[in-house]
Amino acid sequence: MNEKIQMVDLKNQYLRIKEEIDQSLLSAVAETAYINGPQVKAFIESLKSFNRVQHAVTCGNGTDALQIAMMGLGFKPGDEVIVPAFTYIATVEVIALLGLIPKFIDVRPDTFELDYEQLESKITDKTVGIVPVHLFGQCSNMEAINAIAAKYGVSVIEDTAQAMGAEYIYADGHKQFAGTVGTIGTTSFFPSKNLGCFGDGGALLTNDETLAQRVHMIANHGQRQKYHHESIGVNSRLDTVQAAILNVKINHLHEYARARQAVAAKYDSSLDDIKGISIPVRANYSTHVFNQYTCKIANNRRDAFKAFLQERGVPSMVYYPIPVHLQQAYGQYGYNEGDFPVSEQLCRDVISLPIHTEMKEEIQDYIIEQVKAFFTDEH
Known part of the structure; x- marks a missing residue:
């Protein structure tokens, strides 16, 4: 084989849509609104439209998205969050960083997802959240997970970093996009993801308006109004240049x-x-x-x-x-x-x-x- 084989061929993917990408990038650079520019706002609307979800909040990366989601849900140190033992480290990392307790659960040997048949046995009076990871591009069994979460009053945070564009299929046949089925969904726009930018980026998806406002505020230093900080927040944002790229690629x-x-x-x-x-x-x-x-x-x-x-x-x-x-x-x-x-x-x-x-x-x-x-x- 003379040609070098790539795990992911980002160069040729770019070349196929080069004219669209270059035009969008040049427009963003010419406007010089590098932080929270019009391309960010346009991409948020595209993201909402694509996923048929009411609210989308962009941020710096997928790990930040998970952390912001847990902060927005009001998880406190000592609370337990159920998470698969077979996943990328970021899913668990944010739990530990926030002083929460990761409660590991095994996965299914066929689909690699959180083993929902074990889920109820992992819930205690300290459990506040469940993080199903839609590993490798396929949704977890969200109906089973949501039913148990509802029974015990816990939140469901979908880690959709590897499954943007996958659809969950309900027993009655209707579908929802990954990241829109639980309490809140998080995703990454790392370059190798199905929807990837040219650096880091992330987002949160939810149909809960109050939660959406809260995570948006947290991602922006805990402020709704400039210099008025209502809560402890973080500085996590999708920059305008990356949004310009994503707003092209989401159409593909x-x-x-x-x-x-x-x-x-x-x-x-x-x-x-x-x-x-x-x-x-x-x-x-x-x-x-x-x-x-x-x-x-x-x-x-x-x-x-x-x-x-x-x-x-x-x-x-x-x-x-x-x-x-x-x-x-x-x-x-x-x-x-x-x-x-x-x-x-x-x-x-x-x-x-x-x-x-x-x-x-x-x-x-x-x-x-x-x-x-x-x-x-x-x-």
């Missing part, structure tokens, strides 16, 4: 999802019958937008498989090699190896193959050929 988001889904479908049809590799499972209550195409490799062969691909010029990624409860930074909470066996096993088994909006057929054919070679040859 459905197209991007279809491109990723086509790549995933080809992987599925090519790899489904190979013994030793398990392709991603689709939940019947969600569409999948494939921020990652994450497989499981059986018999402790994941690392050998990764090395084999690397030797042949095929990149891959392991999301995530260590479960959060076993990270050194979170040892204070008293969890041990064996507490969350599914999460721990996934950290040994999962691997993500290249997937992006610009995948060429010949590149994917080569990747598939190498995957098959590993499992058909002796390694």
Whole structure:
């Protein structure tokens, strides 16, 4: 393979819409309103319209969005927040930073989502929130989670950083976009996300007007009116240049999802019958937008498989090699190896193959050929 294979091909994605992006950027630069300029306001309206949600609040990044959401919901030090043991560290990081207690829960071995069948057993009189993570591009079972949350009067914060544009499918067939089904949704616009900017960015989504006003105030130093600070806040904002990029790219988001889904479908049809590799499972209550195409490799062969691909010029990624409860930074909470066996096993088994909006057929054919070679040859 002469052409270098990319996990995510941001350069060619940019080149395909270069004229739109450049025009939007030049307009933002010419106006010189670099903070909270008209492009930010326009993107907020686009974000609301796309997600069919009443309120959107932009901020500096997805981690800030999670923190601002918990601050806006009034969580206090010592409160417990239920969070999956198999997730990116940011989901748990903000809980610890706010003096809250992360209450870990295992995940389902097929869809990698929070195990909603264990959820009720994790709730105590200190529980104030549940954070379902829509991992790799697919929604968690929000009806099951919302029902338990309503029963106990706790808030649901959707971590939608990897699933912007995915739709939750209710039992009656109607749909809502990821991030709009719980109490509040948070997302990231990190460059590799399905909707990514050219730096950092984030947002919160909600249909609760009072909550929307509160998180907007918190993100702006705790002020509604300049120099009048009603609460302790943070300084977290989406800059105008990034908004100018996002306001173009959001118009292509459905197209991007279809491109990723086509790549995933080809992987599925090519790899489904190979013994030793398990392709991603689709939940019947969600569409999948494939921020990652994450497989499981059986018999402790994941690392050998990764090395084999690397030797042949095929990149891959392991999301995530260590479960959060076993990270050194979170040892204070008293969890041990064996507490969350599914999460721990996934950290040994999962691997993500290249997937992006610009995948060429010949590149994917080569990747598939190498995957098959590993499992058909002796390694």
